[in-house]
Amino acid sequence: MKISIQEAAERLKKGEVVGVPTETVYGLAASLENVDAIKNIFYLKKRPQDNPLIIHISSIEQIYQYVETLPNGFEELATRFWPGPLTLVIPTSKNIPNCVRAGLDTAAFRMPNHEMALKLIDLTGPLVMPSANLSGTPSSTKLEHVENDFGSDFPVIDGSPSMHGIESTILIAKGDKWEIGRLGAISVEELESYLKYKINFISKSSNNPICPGQKYRHYAPKAKIFTGKTIPEECQVVIGFKEKVYEIDKPVLYFGSIDDPMGAGNRLYDLLREIDQNGFSAVWVDLDFPDVDLWKSIRERLLKASNQ
Numbered sequence: 001m002k003i004s005i006q007e008a009a010e011r012l013k014k015g016e017v018v019g020v021p022t023e024t025v026y027g028l029a030a031s032l033e034n035v036d037a038i039k040n041i042f043y044l045k046k047r048p049q050d051n052p053l054i055i056h057i058s059s060i061e062q063i064y065q066y067v068e069t070l071p072n073g074f075e076e077l078a079t080r081f082w083p084g085p086l087t088l089v090i091p092t093s094k095n096i097p098n099c100v101r102a103g104l105d106t107a108a109f110r111m112p113n114h115e116m117a118l119k120l121i122d123l124t125g126p127l128v129m130p131s132a133n134l135s136g137t138p139s140s141t142k143l144e145h146v147e148n149d150f151g152s153d154f155p156v157i158d159g160s161p162s163m164h165g166i167e168s169t170i171l172i173a174k175g176d177k178w179e180i181g182r183l184g185a186i187s188v189e190e191l192e193s194y195l196k197y198k199i200n201f202i203s204k205s206s207n208n209p210i211c212p213g214q215k216y217r218h219y220a221p222k223a224k225i226f227t228g229k230t231i232p233e234e235c236q237v238v239i240g241f242k243e244k245v246y247e248i249d250k251p252v253l254y255f256g257s258i259d260d261p262m263g264a265g266n267r268l269y270d271l272l273r274e275i276d277q278n279g280f281s282a283v284w285v286d287l288d289f290p291d292v293d294l295w296k297s298i299r300e301r302l303l304k305a306s307n308q
């Protein structure tokens, strides 16, 4: 159900949860001030409680009430990449409810690059926003996706399809450096060229996961996804690129052009959702695309969705 920014602000102040467009994916928002509303997000999404949430702000000043000291390079990164699809995880717990941080002594912050989201946060103050999908399933990149997951009466601001269609990249402060917690809409190459060092990935096998979201199933439709070199017989449909010829007697859905990673990222969750909507139970996805920039984030999402 479409609502205005004004109505969304009123609902959020009353402790409700609403859908909000961002440039990455749609978010499910609650006020950082309202612990019951935040708990309701976990309930609505069926999200494990040990998976923390990102705090969304609309101005850098809003962050100072939540931190004592900012890590090295924080302000430079924020100035360069905000508003934009970069989430910064820093050591702090000041004024941040435990359920937001999942009990960690760190918190994640991001300033979305979407006019409506920024306007809303100006009215409400900081909002927590996980992606607006049921936990483990493909994220939402348009209003219809949010309504599909949470019902047609669920209040959502309509901000048109998300520009990137892939979640923010997460950087985690580690001593004097930053590490990648999640690949996303800003490429590692772009961050490395800015930071001028090779950025490590937070290890997945760590016993004490610093990026808790890593351990959960992600982005997966109901249909089984195959990504090997050949197309298994059981696949009823293929997702591929328009320049390629797939020698099969099955329908093909297209990411778009192999020269357009932004377009492919943008179509990704829509395609995964379309597979389920059309009742397909097995799909083969062509992973024969470059291993650079945004393509890496797209490949990572597809491998996770296929449970690899």
Ligand code: TXA
Pocket (backbone or CB within 6 Å): 022, 024, 025, 026, 027, 028, 051, 052, 053, 054, 085, 087, 089, 101, 104, 106, 107, 108, 110, 112, 129, 130, 131, 132, 166, 167, 168, 170, 172, 181, 182, 210, 211, 212, 213, 214
């Ligand atoms: O693009 C995005 O980031 C979207 C839009 C709505 O802003 N939001 C999003 O939220 O993707 P969500 O909840 O689907 O993913 C947040 C990720 C999770 O993997 C979580 O584990 C990680 O951020 N995260 C949050 N707080 C963290 C923390 N303190 N330390 C490490 N990872 C954290």
Ligand code: MG
Pocket (backbone or CB within 6 Å): 130, 131, 139
């Ligand atoms: Mg998510």
